[in-house]
Amino acid sequence: MKHLIGKLLITLLISPLIFISCSSDDGNQPDPPVDESPTEVNSKTYNLVSVTNPDISGTAKFIELSDATVTVELKLQNTTSGGQHPAHIHVNTAAEGGGIARTLGTVDGGTGESAINFSTLDDGTSITYGELLNFDGYINVHLSANELSTIVAQGDIGQNELTGTSKEYFLGEKDISGINGSAWFYERKNGEALAVINLENTTAGGEYPGHIHNNTAVVGGGIAFSFNAVNGDTGNSKTNVTVLDDGTPFGYDDVLDFNGYINIHLSATELSTLVAQGDIGQNELTGQTISYDLAEKDVAGVSGTVFFAERKNLTTLVSIQLSGTSAGGAHPAHIHENDAATGGGIIIDLTEVNGDTGISVTQVAALNNGTAITYAELLAIDAYINVHLSAVDLGTLVAQGNIGSNTGGTESKTFTITNNGEVAYVFNEEGFSNTENPNLTFKRGGTYIFNVTAPGHPFLIKSVQGIGTSDQYNDGVTNNGVDSGSVTFVVPTDAPNTLYYNCEFHSPMTGTITITN
Numbered sequence: 001m002k003h004l005i006g007k008l009l010i011t012l013l014i015s016p017l018i019f020i021s022c023s024s025d026d027g028n029q030p031d032p033p034v035d036e037s038p039t040e041v042n043s044k045t046y047n048l049v050s051v052t053n054p055d056i057s058g059t060a061k062f063i064e065l066s067d068a069t070v071t072v073e074l075k076l077q078n079t080t081s082g083g084q085h086p087a088h089i090h091v092n093t094a095a096e097g098g099g100i101a102r103t104l105g106t107v108d109g110g111t112g113e114s115a116i117n118f119s120t121l122d123d124g125t126s127i128t129y130g131e132l133l134n135f136d137g138y139i140n141v142h143l144s145a146n147e148l149s150t151i152v153a154q155g156d157i158g159q160n161e162l163t164g165t166s167k168e169y170f171l172g173e174k175d176i177s178g179i180n181g182s183a184w185f186y187e188r189k190n191g192e193a194l195a196v197i198n199l200e201n202t203t204a205g206g207e208y209p210g211h212i213h214n215n216t217a218v219v220g221g222g223i224a225f226s227f228n229a230v231n232g233d234t235g236n237s238k239t240n241v242t243v244l245d246d247g248t249p250f251g252y253d254d255v256l257d258f259n260g261y262i263n264i265h266l267s268a269t270e271l272s273t274l275v276a277q278g279d280i281g282q283n284e285l286t287g288q289t290i291s292y293d294l295a296e297k298d299v300a301g302v303s304g305t306v307f308f309a310e311r312k313n314l315t316t317l318v319s320i321q322l323s324g325t326s327a328g329g330a331h332p333a334h335i336h337e338n339d340a341a342t343g344g345g346i347i348i349d350l351t352e353v354n355g356d357t358g359i360s361v362t363q364v365a366a367l368n369n370g371t372a373i374t375y376a377e378l379l380a381i382d383a384y385i386n387v388h389l390s391a392v393d394l395g396t397l398v399a400q401g402n403i404g405s406n407t408g409g410t411e412s413k414t415f416t417i418t419n420n421g422e423v424a425y426v427f428n429e430e431g432f433s434n435t436e437n438p439n440l441t442f443k444r445g446g447t448y449i450f451n452v453t454a455p456g457h458p459f460l461i462k463s464v465q466g467i468g469t470s471d472q473y474n475d476g477v478t479n480n481g482v483d484s485g486s487v488t489f490v491v492p493t494d495a496p497n498t499l500y501y502n503c504e505f506h507s508p509m510t511g512t513i514t515i516t517n
Contacts, residue, residue: 046156046157048060081109085106176273207267214260425459442491460481467505
């Protein structure tokens with residue numbers, strides 16, 4: 001009996017061991033827990049720029065997850081601890097404004113961060129990562145729940161994202177002294193444009209309407225596109241550019257080829273007073289210019305210069321500047337065929353010279369008989385200019401000068417040159433005003449002086465465009481390659497038709513010099 005009980009006890013003790021041993025060998029052990037957390041598939045980051053506080057800016061990161069949802073992470077710099085900044089995705093562009101499409105996480109001022117995961121818009125409409133990347137929208141981050149009208153950061157998203165391609169046009173001073181600036185056009189992913197106007201010296205509280213007009217500023221034309229008014233407090237205006245006022249499609253590429261100009265007005269009730277103006281699109285000046293002397297004739301003390309400036313569309317802006325004219329006078333001006341000594345008929349009518357200012361500005365695209373004429377053709381024309389005392393006294397000349405092929409090599413110009421970092425040489429004087437890397441037109445026999453103040457950026461005249469010291473063109477050049485000093489170039493009669501100026505070290509700092517007779 002004792003032996004039987006002993007065997008039973010041994011059997012009971014061994015059986016669990018056998019069970020455990022078999023369980024570990026037969027592959028039926030349960031699998032470890034699976035991590036169900038979704039993983040990142042793709043991501044896209046948009047910039048959020050400062051609005052009311054210049055120190056606050058950041059990013060919005062859109063993250064596609066494996067479960068088909070989207071996480072939006074906001075990260076701002078220089079927010080204040082304790083602040084709570086609501087954020088939303090809105091419809092339309094930031095320049096246009098629009099309603100809330102999706103509420104995002106509230107940015108914590110202490111960390112500058114927020115994150116939210118979603119798969120629908122606020123109205124319940126489903127939204128995917130791919131659809132968000134093509135969404136017509138923008139993000140606003142607000143100061144607080146009680147101050148939603150104060151935006152601390154903002155950025156366009158989706159199809160409204162800026163591509164990084166942009167174009168700047170200068171807006172020169174007009175009727176109000178000291179006001180000038182620029183109009184920037186930024187290309188969007190969808191082909192539209194963001195127009196940003198920046199003016200200096202506007203008056204606090206002012207509202208300055210702005211428009212794109214047809215034709216050149218000299219010719220004038222009707223309004224084609226209306227900007228949002230420039231805020232006098234900031235000098236800024238932002239407008240989305242997608243159609244002209246008449247509904248015609250008008251995107252970034254259309255702006256760059258438009259036959260137009262920009263006017264900025266003093267106020268909605270004083271549209272006749274212009275505060276800034278500039279040609280755009282095909283009317284933009286290329287930087288190629290040439291000048292001719294207008295010598296004193298029958299009226300003592302009156303003389304000056306005529307400037308020809310090439311436009312992108314190859315037409316010409318002709319500007320006469322006389323000194324010694326009388327206030328109230330109006331002096332007719334014309335381009336005549338042949339040289340001044342021979343005389344000849346009128347082939348181009350120019351705008352009268354204003355006696356108060358001594359200035360006349362004319363857009364020239366054709367001769368009086370309708371024959372088209374380009375800037376290059378004007379530089380070779382057999383002609384001269386007469387400026388007359390008045391419309392009733394055309395026989396009295398106040399100034400005269402040969403142009404085109406009738407001029408000798410006596411032209412003399414002096415340029416003041418600085419630099420914009422490693423990006424550009426900046427030209428002033430001789431018709432230039434802070435112009436970056438302009439193309440130049442010189443005449444054989446002319447003398448051209450470059451007063452250079454650009455430390456670290458040696459100014460070289462070269463026969464081949466590019467950095468380095470090789471291929472220097474030294475015929476008639478004194479001090480070629482200085483970065484602080486004067487480079488003098490007396491153009492030889494056998495100079496090539498094309499030369500270049502270039503920084504020794506930085507390839508973007510360059511321009512073309514066209515040599516003419």
